[in-house]
Amino acid sequence: MIKIILKDDSKMEVQEGITILEVAQKISEGLARIAMAGIVDGEVKDLRYVLNNDCKLEILTFDEEAGKKAYWHTTSHIMAQAVKRLFPDAKIAIGPAIDEGFYYDFDVEKPFTDEDKANIEEEMKKIIKEDLPIERFVLSKKEALELMKDEPYKVELIEELPEGEEISFYRQGDFTDLCAGPHIVSTGKIKSIKILSSSGAYWKGSEKNKMLQRIYGISFPKASLLQEHLDLLEEARQRDHRKIGKEQELFMTHELVGSGLPMYLPNGATIRRILERYIADKETALDYKHVYTPSLANVDLYKTSGHWDHYKDDMFPVMKMENEELVLRPMNCPHHMLIYKNKLHSYRDLPIRIGELAHDFRYESSGSVCGLERVREMCQNDAHIFVTPEQIKEVFEEVVKLILSVYEDFGFNNYTFRLSLRDKNDKEKYFDNDEMWDNAEAQLREILTELGIEYYEAEGEAAFYGPKLDVQIKTAIGHDVTISTCQLDFLLPQRFELEYIGEDGKAHRPVVIHRAILGTFDRFLSFLIEEYKGAFPLWLAPTQVKILPITDNQHEYAHKLKEEFMKKGIRVEVDDRNEKTGYKIREAQLSKVPYMLIVGAKEVEEETVSVRSREGGDEGSISKKVFIDRVIEEIENKKLS
RNA sequence: GCUUCCAUAGCUCAGUAGGUAGAGUGCAGCCUUGGUAAGGCUGAGGUCACGGGUUCAAUUCCCGUUGGAAGCCCCA
Numbered sequence: 227m228i229k230i231i232l233k234d235d236s237k238m239e240v241q242e243g244i245t246i247l248e249v250a251q252k253i254s255e256g257l258a259r260i261a262m263a264g265i266v267d268g269e270v271k272d273l274r275y276v277l278n279n280d281c282k283l284e285i286l287t288f289d290e291e292a293g294k295k296a297y298w299h300t301t302s303h304i305m306a307q308a309v310k311r312l313f314p315d316a317k318i319a320i321g322p323a324i325d326e327g328f329y330y331d332f333d334v335e336k337p338f339t340d341e342d343k344a345n346i347e348e349e350m351k352k353i354i355k356e357d358l359p360i361e362r363f364v365l366s367k368k369e370a371l372e373l374m375k376d377e378p379y380k381v382e383l384i385e386e387l388p389e390g391e392e393i394s395f396y397r398q399g400d401f402t403d404l405c406a407g408p409h410i411v412s413t414g415k416i417k418s419i420k421i422l423s424s425s426g427a428y429w430k431g432s433e434k435n436k437m438l439q440r441i442y443g444i445s446f447p448k449a450s451l452l453q454e455h456l457d458l459l460e461e462a463r464q465r466d467h468r469k470i471g472k473e474q475e476l477f478m479t480h481e482l483v484g485s486g487l488p489m490y491l492p493n494g495a496t497i498r499r500i501l502e503r504y505i506a507d508k509e510t511a512l513d514y515k516h517v518y519t520p521s522l523a524n525v526d527l528y529k530t531s532g533h534w535d536h537y538k539d540d541m542f543p544v545m546k547m548e549n550e551e552l553v554l555r556p557m558n559c560p561h562h563m564l565i566y567k568n569k570l571h572s573y574r575d576l577p578i579r580i581g582e583l584a585h586d587f588r589y590e591s592s593g594s595v596c597g598l599e600r601v602r603e604m605c606q607n608d609a610h611i612f613v614t615p616e617q618i619k620e621v622f623e624e625v626v627k628l629i630l631s632v633y634e635d636f637g638f639n640n641y642t643f644r645l646s647l648r649d650k651n652d653k654e655k656y657f658d659n660d661e662m663w664d665n666a667e668a669q670l671r672e673i674l675t676e677l678g679i680e681y682y683e684a685e686g687e688a689a690f691y692g693p694k695l696d697v698q699i700k701t702a703i704g705h706d707v708t709i710s711t712c713q714l715d716f717l718l719p720q721r722f723e724l725e726y727i728g729e730d731g732k733a734h735r736p737v738v739i740h741r742a743i744l745g746t747f748d749r750f751l752s753f754l755i756e757e758y759k760g761a762f763p764l765w766l767a768p769t770q771v772k773i774l775p776i777t778d779n780q781h782e783y784a785h786k787l788k789e790e791f792m793k794k795g796i797r798v799e800v801d802d803r804n805e806k807t808g809y810k811i812r813e814a815q816l817s818k819v820p821y822m823l824i825v826g827a828k829e830v831e832e833e834t835v836s837v838r839s840r841e842g843g844d845e846g847s848i849s850k851k852v853f854i855d856r857v858i859e860e861i862e863n864k865k866l867s
Numbered sequence: 868g869c870u871u872c873c874a875u876a877g878c879u880c881a882g883u884a885g886g887u888a889g890a891g892u893g894c895a896g897c898c899u900u901g902g903u904a905a906g907g908c909u910g911a912g913g914u915c916a917c918g919g920g921u922u923c924a925a926u927u928c929c930c931g932u933u934g935g936a937a938g939c940c941c942c943a
Contacts, residue, residue: 427939428939433940482933593868606943748943806901810903811904814904843903
């Protein structure tokens with residue numbers, strides 16, 4: 227027998243195994259704030275979670291977003307309840323469900339220790355065992371303020387709510403929380419919980435506010451699901467680019483060089499060079515013209531561009547020289563504006579595509595630098611495209627297609643398009659000209675719709691000069707970061723008084739499209755490492771072929787092969803150490819070399835190689851020519867493994 | 868930058884309740900010449916991140932600096 231709690235807090239009972247339609251009927255009659263159900267073969271097996279506040283029928287499983295959120299949100303209340311029991315002086319702030327789990331923020335005297343967290347987890351388990359029913363009730367604003375008078379953060383939240391509306395609360399035993407819901411029926415429905423971590427977090431996400439203590443946790447209806455989740459987290463840690471970067475000698479850092487300043491080792495540098503050539507060639511084929519511009523610039527350049535006002539906190543401090551002030555550039559847009567301005571352009575010349583692999587410097591806060599993902603000196607795959615207003619659409623489309631074709635070459639699937647818009651209320655951060663912004667944003671939406679690209683919108687993520695289309699990915703450790711970006715800019719052409727001569731013989735102002743396909747080579751490599759888990763496809767692998775002679779007698783042959791391969795542009799190494807073949811194979815396999823060539827007396831005799839591939843294992847002996855042709859063909863086609 | 872935590876051999880980590888340290892792996896030498904995921908022996912390697920303080924004595928306790936981790940803030 228399963229109880230369903232109705233909106234008036236009465237309960238109805240249904241038999242396990244009734245059909246969805248029957249449940250729907252009962253619910254619609256009773257206007258329940260229902261329900262989450264386990265459904266097997268069309269029959270309701272377990273109505274586990276009360277969900278909906280506004281009387282709509284929804285039958286969900288834990289796999290569905292809303293069900294998870296309700297489950298985790300309820301667990302966050304249990305955590306708050308546990309904290310209040312153990313730390314009666316703690317003030318509670320907010321405790322939402324997030325993409326993976328939940329957190330709750332507390333204002334406490336001292337940050338939580340590991341021991342505290344263990345105790346909280348134990349107390350949570352007790353609360354679950356108590357199987358407290360969760361009840362919803364509503365109050366007027368006045369009553370709500372009275373009820374929460376000892377919780378200053380709740381008072382602040384209640385005061386922000388509109389006058390005259392009912393304010394909902396949820397109560398479970400000795401704990402009541404201001405909450406819009408939804409929640410599940412009782413604490414006993416939570417099965418497996420785990421406190422994951424804790425850290426400081428600013429109240430309302432503003433560094434101007436007090437730092438509270440946030441505890442993250444997660445819960446599942448089955449212990450095996452929790453274990454699966456923890457295994458996934460562990461798997462993600464295994465492909466962290468910082469870990470693989472060290473193991474495969476891709477890059478290193480040194481405290482004498484400084485934080486956020488990685489050094490590329492030969493293996494990482496090889497991959498980076500391939501990426502540079504790859505994208506530059508692709509751009510050249512689209513009529514991009516590449517330039518070199520200096521990393522140091524007079525600070526007046528950025529005052530002219532407007533960057534100085536919006537960006538100076540993120541720049542390294544000014545270097546005062548004899549009678550000029552120099553800065554390390556945080557971006558190279560202004561340089562490209564000046565290159566455009568170097569001569570007079572006709573509308574016939576447009577679009578003009580100026581590209582550069584440009585080193586830029588940003589003073590990232592010490593807490594946010596991360597391997598190759600966030601660095602203080604980066605190399606951008608940057609370009610600025612100067613277009614007439616009429617060309618915006620076609621050029622934007624060209625850029626989006628380039629992005630998609632590049633992603634196809636790399637075999638990427640897990641990315642999303644984000645339309646990054648300004649925060650209309652933030653006149654500080656964004657260039658203040660509503661008409662320009664509205665126009666640019668409308669144009670971008672139109673283009674995206676026309677291209678049939680799925681995207682989501684994010685306010686407050688634009689550049690100071692205009693809206694952008696960003697490609698977002700999730701890193702191994704869950705950071706949401708931008709890889710590619712394409713931005714529409716009406717401001718810099720104005721700042722630099724850019725012009726072209728139109729068909730009418732008069733001067734017109736071009737529009738600038740900023741774009742970075744690989745974003746920065748640094749972040750892109752960090753993404754590649756995690757995407758491939760260190761097993762780079764052949765065309766990117768630092769060592770493509772490793773030759774493993776079985777005994778000393780094959781060293782000469784092995785080295786001759788190496789030379790031959792090198793002449794063909796294949797990246798090859800010989801492992802001529804005094805070790806057994808099995809040992810060498812194991813090591814080469816663990817270092818993710820795409821091809822191993824085992825050569826013994828037989829191969830020397832027959833001028834063949836015994837091929838072992840990373841994915842396929844032992845493939846037997848073939849002539850060296852056949853192997854070389856195959857490798858070259860796979861490199862040229864950028865074969866993905 | 869903020870909150871918390873961390874720093875021991877090239878790497879991954881033990882350890883010292885305050886008396887200057889160990890394993891595995893890697894590296895070097897020797898034996899072994901072995902056919903598709905770890906052969907054996909021997910050896911070298913550490914100012915226990917750096918700078919102060921407390922102490923008879925600090926790698927260990929305290930403070931600071933640098934670097935690192937998680938999250939917050941911020942961003943390619």
